[in-house]
Amino acid sequence: MKIIVIGGGAAGFFTAINIAEKHPEYNVCILEKTRKLLSKVKVSGGGRCNVTNERSRPSELVRFYPRGSKKLHQVFKRFSTTDMVTWLSKRGIETKAEEDQRMFPMSNSSQTIIDCFLKQAARFKVSILQNETLTALNQTGNQWQVTTTNQIYEADKVVIATGSSPSTWKVLEQVGLAITPIVPSLFTFNIKDERIKHLPGISFAEARVKIAGSKLEENGPLLITHWGLSGPVILKLSAWGAYELESKTYQFDILVNFVGGLAPDEVRKHLVQYREANPKRKVINYPLFDVPKRFWDSIISCCCIASETPFSELSKKQLNKLVEELAQGKYVVHGKSTFKDEFVTAGGVKLSEVDLETFECKRFPNLYIAGEVLDIDALTGGFNFQACWSAGWIISESI
Structure with a gap:
């Protein structure tokens, strides 16, 4: 035969x-x-x-x-x-x-x-x-x-x-x-954004990523790369959303929670409690939620918080912006790259x-x-x- x-x-x-x-x-x-x-x-x-x-x-x-x-x-x-x-x-x-x-x-x-x-x-x-x-x-x-x-x-x-x-x-x-x-299927997200532009190699053990205007949402490790975002959470989204993301021609917004999926209200509550307990500490010197220091520095800059600002002097606007960047930062995806x-x-x-x-x-x-x-x-x-x-x-x- x-x-x-x-x-x-x-x-x-x-x-x-x-x-x-x-x-x-x-x-x-x-x-x-x-x-x-x-x-x-x-x-x-x-x-x-x-x-x-x-x-x-x-x-x-x-x-x-x-x-x-x-x-x-x-x-x-x-x-x-x-x-x-x-x-x-x-x-x-x-x-x-x-x-x-x-x-x-x-x-x-x-x-x-x-x-x-x-x-x-x-x-x-x-x-x-x-x-x-x-x-x-x-x-x-x-x-x-x-x-x-x-x-x-x-x-x-x-x-x-x-x-x-x-x-x-x-x-x-x-x-x-x-x-x-x-x-x-199984692709990474191309993102050009000043907040992460200089942070390739930085990773988060647990993040949550949602496709804006969609039911697609996943959690897992996240990696910042030279071209945008990758890691298991992104690959899961790309697989489960293969047809939906193709219909969007790979142009869409994502909302990223960098702090283990904590809700914005929980993030705000923790920041306020930390501010009350440590009013004189400079914000830039104390990255919270176990986020990498370089990422914290970038987010602090994005929130227009000066390097000398202590927690006690955080304005309501700055606090709200910090909560947003940590718990539901919005990033624009403008394409995909093959995974490895x-x-x-x-x-x-x-x-x-x-x-x-x-x-x-x-x-x-x-x-x-x-x-x-x-x-x-x-x-x-x-x-x-x-x-x-x-x-x-x-x-x-x-x-």
């Missing part, structure tokens, strides 16, 4: 390896359009490869998937994060969980995962052909004809695992599969097109789909990879 897996990334390799291991008599081949294999694995987790997440219960896992969450519950019951850790361990790779429950190889190097996949592919005689861009798929009876830029292949079964690929979606549309609109080198999209082949018991297309027998080419995407933390591992395993079991 000839199995062609299209895509030399995480989902493609994992699927091909498991098929070949279960059925050594099969001819399994990976077609990759570039000269680079497993490139997304290489950059994942800052080069350390955030291979999965410590959370193992499906009911907990699915909460991290803006698209596909409910339908993935049964998928994760069949192949969980724990199963992936075991799979790696059996192949000589031990993993570790960090405080935020992200999991990495003990080596702290993505090359460890890449080497493992390449070794397993060679061990089970998986053929790998590069510079093979998919241009057409045609069903001929129970078989498939795979056309690339170089030649035409015949296959008994085809697995599409190309990740976020406009050219692949175009081919699949031509086959007859329904595709949901494709928009970016990890490009994730929302949208793809509609999940209604696929039988998630097998990941085979319902209307096109012997055509399977795995990974981000499907309308599945997740927050950062190893969740996108886990969706690839689970789908790849189920496909290998089905085939």
